[in-house]
Amino acid sequence: DTGSESDADGGGELTEVKLQLQWLPQGQFAGYFAALDQGYFEEEGLDVEIIPSGGDIVPQDALANGDVDYAIAWVPKVLGSIEAGANVTNIAQIFQRSGTLQVSWADSGIESVADFEGKKIGSWGFGNEWEIFAAMAAEGLDSSSVEIITQDFNMNSFLQGDIDAAQAMTYNEYAQLLETPNPDTGELYTEEDFNVISYEDTVGAMLQDAIWADTEKLESDEEYQDTTVSFLKAVIKGWVYAAENPEEASEITLDAGSGWGPSHELWMVNETNKLIWPAENGIGIIDEAAFNKTVEGALSAVNESGAALITEEPPAGVWTNEYIQEALDELEEDGVDTTGDGFTPIEVTLEEGGN
Amino acid sequence: MTQPTESTADAAGRTAAVTVSAVDKTFDTRSGRVDALTAIDLTVSAGEFVSLIGPSGCGKSTLLRLIADLDQPTAGSVSVFGKSAKQARLDQDYGIAFQQAGLLPWRTVAANVGLPLELHGVSGGDRTARITELLEMVGLTDFADRYPDQLSGGMQQRVAIARSLAEKPDLLLMDEPFGALDEMTRERMQTELLRICAETGAAVVFVTHSIPEAVYLSDRVVVMSPRPGRIQQIVPMVLNRDPAHAEALREERAFFDGVTAVREALHAGSPVPTGARGVENR
Amino acid sequence: MTQPTESTADAAGRTAAVTVSAVDKTFDTRSGRVDALTAIDLTVSAGEFVSLIGPSGCGKSTLLRLIADLDQPTAGSVSVFGKSAKQARLDQDYGIAFQQAGLLPWRTVAANVGLPLELHGVSGGDRTARITELLEMVGLTDFADRYPDQLSGGMQQRVAIARSLAEKPDLLLMDEPFGALDEMTRERMQTELLRICAETGAAVVFVTHSIPEAVYLSDRVVVMSPRPGRIQQIVPMVLNRDPAHAEALREERAFFDGVTAVREALHAGSPVPTGARGVENR
């Protein structure tokens, strides 16, 4: 074995760890489920329970309340929670890129954020709207210059023309569009039918899925520090597995309770991989510039009720590369490729309804 | 049907108020056929006061409902003032009152009394006049604007009687109108009813359970027996029913004799209980 | 309190069943103070049958409730068999029956009759025996397993009376127990009640609105008048209340004289209505 200190299988007892996801089990979280399925957590001496969440469970709050040990959450949402008093630290920025799109019809003339003015803009709410407001702020638009419509779980409101531009994750809702038959032709819609604005290309881009830990315990609890490194190692191995074996990874998430059809699930794993890999500095390393950009966006965004996401800079200890770096170093010793240089996405064909 | 026929005239040759001929009434119920009335023959003369008395279930209410055309006989015929019961109902030839006063709780006393007039399109001014007159007759002038729930049971029953008189009918049908009142109120109401009948000259068919009530009020008491409901005996009364003399009547010898006569007619129909283990008729 | 004192003994020197001394009862209501009873003095001897009669609202029920310790007097005292009313209630010295039978609809006739025994821990065997005995007494042996809704009103009332006799009380309190029955059933129930009283030797305080009923049943009739409720007059009865002779009684001269006496006592309390416009007392 590697002989790392945190490796506890000599002691026999596994450390219990709870991981809070930010949504139901699905390909977005393939790496964690793969790590569980492939026994990577166990190898690191951890007994991990993955807890899904629904519409009203806020992962960083479950963490701040001590209900769980780690949580997956978007950076801007957590910034808001931190200002409200949550004491949590970003220990690994798994998604390097924003996966949020704003999709409009190809003939709609909405091709950039500047074109939003006066339009009906869809968003899910639940804190997923801050990227839109930040991007608009950068274009000099305030939230009252558009009509924000809450999207529900599917894309019907966009398909039926209730909203002009819909929010969509590359890995999920965009696929939903491509799984839908065009009533005019009877064939599935294709990418040519849509204009796609990627927030990654805008000033409003914000960091998304990150792993958060309890700040206080990180500072004072040595065992927690060790567990954190072991945990991150297993997670990285899981994501590496997902990158190398997208089909198997999607099987694993389906078995874990994802209710999507197989083609949709595979698409999701593949698109998620694209948000992670390649990772120039190594998977999970927090890029200070990207983090600051997220903070700036969050400071500039004001929603339609006049509330700002945050009003001041977050405290210094809001992120740390200490643990992810240690994990990366140990894995590199074992010869794991943690930057994904050789990563190539696969081609996924979506079937009608995602089935 | 509107021509008086021979059978609808009373002994004195005037048109009878009510003529019931060979009437049967059966009900089909879930538990089988019920013979409510069998072979009923009865004539009520104009202005006559006839009481129906008998044990529970003997068909008193049923008979009254047939006369009122609220139900139809299975066999035989009912005529009212020489017309069919239905025609008499449509012509508003009778007024009716039940054990429950049956006032509309959302209407004032005046509006309740005026209800039949309103339904038959009597104009506002005439209606108000008639209501005033009726309320005076039953002694409720001061209560015209009250709602029924603000009145005692006796007062409610007086409103119901005023309502039944609204169209100046020549026939009053009453089904235990004083059944829910206490004895003292009841006596007072009886006296008032007699006075009103004397004033209006209406014939009355009056259902009751109370022997003294029947005796006190009636020209004839029809004693009925159950299973199947039939007329047991008709007991004529010979009391001096002059209103001025009304109260004293109740303590007269003739009154007690009447009571005894009706009691005996009743007990002839159903065995006199010996005091123990008499199973209820039901 | 369990020692008989002088004031709780009747004329014959035995412990009186009920002694009411100088009792007042007032109620504070939304619309002001109501004097329900004023200066009531009454002694009921053991085995005596006393009726309370009077117009609605004169305080009959209130007086009965004070005796039953369902309410407490504002002034004065009530004692039952020489004890306080409360002690008598806890000792189950009386049985009580109301106008409504008040049976529990989810219990069979037998279970209803056995209710007080069950509540006081009488064991299964003894209870069954007593229930059988009671049902026989009221003539409902065949109906033991029926539910109240399967009985006629008269039968229900007999179950209630059986229940009130369950603990063999020496005192029966009855508030218009036959008020809801039709006159013929009522007469039968009266005869039965007399028989039961003769069998058990219990004293009875009996509230009624019916003059013939009070006269037929009672040793003494207490006539009350309202506003405030007080005893108007106590009329002693002199009828031969031998059960074998019970039915004939109702047609006797003495009976009619009793009725007349009570009527006159009653009307001495409230003016005799002249027939018109008498506003209800309420």
Add this chain to the structure above:
Amino acid sequence: MALTIPNRSRSSANAETTLRVAAPVAVGLIVLGAWQLLVSVGGVSDYLLPSPAAIVGQFVEFFPSMVSATGITGLNALLGLVVGSILGILLAALAAASRPIDWMSAPVVASLAVIPIVALAPVLNSMFGADSQFGRQAIAGLASFVPVFINTLRGFRQTLPVHRDLMKVYAASSAQIVRTVTLPTAVPFVFTGIRIASSLAVISALVAEYFGGPRGGLGGLISTSAASSAYPRAWAYVVASIMLGLLFFLVTLALERLATRGRQRS
């Protein structure tokens, strides 16, 4: 006429009225006090469950937004309540008039009574468009429809036999019967149904906002605030929604009292 005099008239009327108001206020204050104490002194984290003081603070700070959000949700609830009630009354009238319609509507109404809003909201948004408030109004309407229908139908069946006989005796026409007896008898039941529906309309309109549609209502703001851990603000919007529910309840209760004024039940 028997021993059935209510006990309550005994206690002084004024004292009762005072207690009736004071008791719930006291309970409210005790609970709020305990809550505040628990959070500020008792060591319970005020993160998830903010203190009453913090909630009041946010309520005041965001007062204009509270008012406008309450207005939006309140209007949806009101429209739903009005339309749902009207439909409920009309269909109940049909069902009362005809047995077959009654029997045919029974399974449909029973289904509507048990269907969760979560299930209906996405479907209605698809059918009527996510860019309008109509979906929420429809949900509030469906939620109101059920109790109004059930109570109205019961009301139409309450006509006393003695009243029916009376109308027959007067040879009244069907229209006259409906106008003078059937409708007035049913009115208190209709208003009872509307009172029950009022709370349902508010909560349904509010919850429907969670599942798509234009923003700015109470439901959307509760979820948005909670999602960014602004729990005091989320609870301030909850307080506003409780007040809206209370307003609907009190107004419909007053209507019910008005409709049954001066009537004896039973």
Add this chain to the structure above:
Amino acid sequence: MTAENLAPALRRRRGAPAREAARWGYGVLGILVIAALWELYKFLGPVDGVVIGETRVLPRTTDLAMPHTWDMVARLFEPVTRSSTANPLWLEVALAALVTLGIAAVGWLVGIVVGFALALVMQRWRLAEWGLLPWIILSQTVPLIAFAPVVRSWGSRIEIGAFEWQDWMSVAVIASYLAFFPIAVGALKGLQSPDTIHTELMRSYGVGWWKTLLKLRIPASIPYLLPALRLGAANAVVGAVVAEVSTGMQGGIGRILIQYAGQASGDPAKAWGPIFGSIVLGLAAAGSVAILGAILRNYRRVEITA
């Protein structure tokens, strides 16, 4: 006031078999009529619905908005996904519905205990009734979603010996929040329902509050309690479904409800599966109270109009 006059008040519920059959027949017909209206409108109505002013008052008729009824039914018998191990949709819905039914049953029982306890306290002390009842009514205007996170968070802190708080328990607690309300109100009404004549009879027997409760108030409350339990059961199901969505619990019908709603763009008929499932679930829960009613029929001998 004779026995004959009492007769209409007695229960004569059980109709003749022919009448029962007619009832069911018309019930089925009612559902068919709704389906026919759906198809008729879908056939005749404009694609974009009927819009008056700014508001669409009648729905769109696209397959996305209004799938054909036969498609909805047919979809039930097709596999959930293309995956080789996929169950038919109806089975998946049925399994999920059973999970939710179990949780709702627990929530219902908790609601019964809490609701009945509150009713007892309110019956015992009038002041408690005045103090609590307005709040109990107001409690139902608090949206469930406001405290779903609180319940889950507090629950996750409970760990006594071998007992550990489970996700489904949070769902059951939230379900009980909707279930307890009708039960508290109905039980209070029922416990207060005995006539003065009955309570005074108990007093004349010299028995106290407990025995009166046991022998009189509880049996008398049953006719009121049964409809309350039925409403409570329906509410518990709705609460469980919403709480599943809210907390993200897996395995229940709430989960597949949002899951399939998410797939409704590409597979519109699929979303109707769990909707039908939740209706059947609610009807089953409410209907099972009828069995209880049949067992307790002797306690329902008098009709109430509550």
